Amino acid sequence: MLFIVILFPIITTLLFGVSFGAIGGEQATSYKIGTVEAESSGPFPQWSQHFIGNLSDTEILEIQMYPTNESAQSDLIQGGIQAVVILPENFGQSCNSFWNAPTNPSLWINTTVQLYLDSGSMFATQAIPPIIQQVLAKTIYGVQPTSLSGPIEIGSPSMVHASKLTVFDYWVPGLFAFFAIFLIMTVAQSFTFEREKGLIRRINTTPTSPTEFMTSKAISNVLIALIQVALVFVTTFVVGYRPIVDAASFIFAFIILSIFSLCCVGFGLIAATVAKSSGAATGIAFIFIMPQMFLGTYVSLGMSDIVQAAGKFVPSYYVTDALTSLFLRGAPILSATILLDALAVLIYSVAVLALGIVLFGKYGKA
Amino acid sequence: MQEGGIIIDKLTKEFEDVTAVDGLSLEVDKGELFGLLGPNGAGKTTTINVLCGLLEPTSGSVRVAGYDVQKHGNLVRQLIGVSTQETAVYPHLTGKENIELFGNLHAMPKEKLKRNVDELLREMSLLDDSGRRVGKYSGGMMRRINLAIALVHDPEIAFLDEPTVGMDPQSRRAVWGFIRRLKKLGKTVILTTQYMEEAEELCERVAIIDHGKLIALGAPRELKDKFNAKNLEEVFIQLTGRRIRE
Numbered sequence: 218m219l220f221i222v223i224l225f226p227i228i229t230t231l232l233f234g235v236s237f238g239a240i241g242g243e244q245a246t247s248y249k250i251g252t253v254e255a256e257s258s259g260p261f262p263q264w265s266q267h268f269i270g271n272l273s274d275t276e277i278l279e280i281q282m283y284p285t286n287e288s289a290q291s292d293l294i295q296g297g298i299q300a301v302v303i304l305p306e307n308f309g310q311s312c313n314s315f316w317n318a319p320t321n322p323s324l325w326i327n328t329t330v331q332l333y334l335d336s337g338s339m340f341a342t343q344a345i346p347p348i349i350q351q352v353l354a355k356t357i358y359g360v361q362p363t364s365l366s367g368p369i370e371i372g373s374p375s376m377v378h379a380s381k382l383t384v385f386d387y388w389v390p391g392l393f394a395f396f397a398i399f400l401i402m403t404v405a406q407s408f409t410f411e412r413e414k415g416l417i418r419r420i421n422t423t424p425t426s427p428t429e430f431m432t433s434k435a436i437s438n439v440l441i442a443l444i445q446v447a448l449v450f451v452t453t454f455v456v457g458y459r460p461i462v463d464a465a466s467f468i469f470a471f472i473i474l475s476i477f478s479l480c481c482v483g484f485g486l487i488a489a490t491v492a493k494s495s496g497a498a499t500g501i502a503f504i505f506i507m508p509q510m511f512l513g514t515y516v517s518l519g520m521s522d523i524v525q526a527a528g529k530f531v532p533s534y535y536v537t538d539a540l541t542s543l544f545l546r547g548a549p550i551l552s553a554t555i556l557l558d559a560l561a562v563l564i565y566s567v568a569v570l571a572l573g574i575v576l577f578g579k580y581g582k583a
Numbered sequence: 584m585q586e587g588g589i590i591i592d593k594l595t596k597e598f599e600d601v602t603a604v605d606g607l608s609l610e611v612d613k614g615e616l617f618g619l620l621g622p623n624g625a626g627k628t629t630t631i632n633v634l635c636g637l638l639e640p641t642s643g644s645v646r647v648a649g650y651d652v653q654k655h656g657n658l659v660r661q662l663i664g665v666s667t668q669e670t671a672v673y674p675h676l677t678g679k680e681n682i683e684l685f686g687n688l689h690a691m692p693k694e695k696l697k698r699n700v701d702e703l704l705r706e707m708s709l710l711d712d713s714g715r716r717v718g719k720y721s722g723g724m725m726r727r728i729n730l731a732i733a734l735v736h737d738p739e740i741a742f743l744d745e746p747t748v749g750m751d752p753q754s755r756r757a758v759w760g761f762i763r764r765l766k767k768l769g770k771t772v773i774l775t776t777q778y779m780e781e782a783e784e785l786c787e788r789v790a791i792i793d794h795g796k797l798i799a800l801g802a803p804r805e806l807k808d809k810f811n812a813k814n815l816e817e818v819f820i821q822l823t824g825r826r827i828r829e
Contacts, residue, residue: 415671419732422635422665423688424657 261309391515404485
């Protein structure tokens with residue numbers, strides 16, 4: 218009761234403030250973009266160099282050069298960069314043709330700069346295209362024009378897909394972890410209730426070992442997590458969510474959420490060890506729930522870089538990151554990002570579950 | 584001492600600031616219905632908890648059916664059934680589900696479990712209420728379910744920690760009848776109670792405990808004769824100068 222009445226409003230307000238503005242909120246957002254020059258040995262290389270230099274000068278873009286489109290795309294679908302700009306072979310020629318005859322379109326050599334965007338980032342898909350447009354205009358004209366009329370257009374194949382995504386589509390990968398973390402509360406309440414009622418003591422007088430008891434609890438919570446995942450999939454499908462993924466991706470989602478549920482069981486056990494009553498267990502469970510909710514689920518979308526970096530310390534971040542790469546970016550299951558995310562979740566889950574079992578076994582059963 | 588009995592040898596259990604059991608020694612024969620009688624805080628429940636393996640003795644030893652409880656806890660837990668002092672049941676499960684759950688924790692075969700559950704519900708007069716959630720039961724009904732859970736797996740040895748506390752006289756007598764049937768089936772029963780009439784009615788022998796120490800041991804009749812008392816309450820008063828339940 219004390220937690221709900223006093224601590225919960227204070228902690229929630231602090232977390233909202235820190236996450237959405239107070240710390241790191243004044244920092245300028247920056248986006249990492251990769252550039253690929255198809256024109257490595259053309260007659261007018263200075264234009265592509267000029268264009269890339271102008272991109273760097275914006276200070277909002279961090280430029281990373283890639284030798285091939287494949288290597289850039291690989292980083293893009295794994296979330297390492299937010300966009301890929303591909304300068305075509307005749308980019309310099311096109312710019313030069315405009316410079317030589319700015320008022321005679323019949324002498325221009327037309328070309329297209331390809332722009333691929335991170336479909337996992339709502340902010341990248343909105344912020345980057347106009348920046349590229351402005352830099353391109355500045356490169357060609359030398360000043361900021363009010364409209365672009367020239368030989369070069371920006372082609373954005375991935376924009377077609379990204380422009381159809383709604384805000385909800387960006388949220389969905391984080392929803393799975395969001396609901397799973399509340400298992401911490403149910404596990405904490407359940408164990409504390411059984412301890413209060415003398416049920417754990419009673420079970421300890423039967424041949425059922427503590428290992429079997431804990432295993433049964435873990436399995437039942439994994440099943441709950443699986444049911445939740447299925448329910449979220451069905452419900453999001455009903456409201457129109459259609460990720461472009463295969464069956465293996467769905468199976469992966471079930472697997473990673475199952476592993477993550479074990480982590481939640483561990484946190485629940487730790488909370489139950491400390492709590493003196495099932496009411497107190499609810500409050501203590503929120504100490505583990507809220508950082509994960511704010512830093513590692515859909516709630517963390519749009520937060521400052523510092524807060525996003527802090528998210529890497531909570532296991533739910535890796536679940537959300539993996540599902541974002543899978544469902545929004547279309548990364549393959551065996552890509553490095555997803556495998557590393559899965560590994561991080563596994564390590565967290567094993568460590569936290571083991572810690573919870575040891576602590577509860579030693580201090581929580583009485 | 585027959586194999587299958589209980590031996591408590593100089594058992595002492597200390598907590599931070601209190602000695603709950605102090606050098607207790609006694610033996611219970613196989614098939615005996617034995618009582619631990621004493622006031623609140625005498626050490627009865629602590630003794631039961633040590634016998635079940637829930638607590639480690641500070642010193643001394645306890646053997647159940649020939650097994651040292653500390654070294655062979657797994658084997659002991661297969662032989663015992665414990666009716667706890669607190670009513671430890673799942674309130675959101677029905678009476679029948681509660682008994683079945685604990686029967687499954689003893690890995691009982693399905694057929695035997697079903698048979699035992701039905702029989703216990705009948706004996707405890709809970710058959711008609713077996714489909715209701717235990718959270719809706721009266722206190723007396725919960726105590727009876729608590730007792731049934733302890734016995735569903737047909738244990739050789741039963742530890743009944745104040746099984747009739749909070750029951751109305753009619754229910755209490757019904758439970759007494761059930762406990763006597765356990766005795767007839769050859770079960771070894773240790774019963775703790777503060778009710779001297781319960782100890783007199785049921786127990787072949789009684790150990791009177793106060794402040795963790797054994798202060799008297801014998802058949803109720805023998806103790807009353809020895810102390811020239813009408814009942815065990817008077818025996819206790821003579822030994823301690825106060826009533827069992829003050």
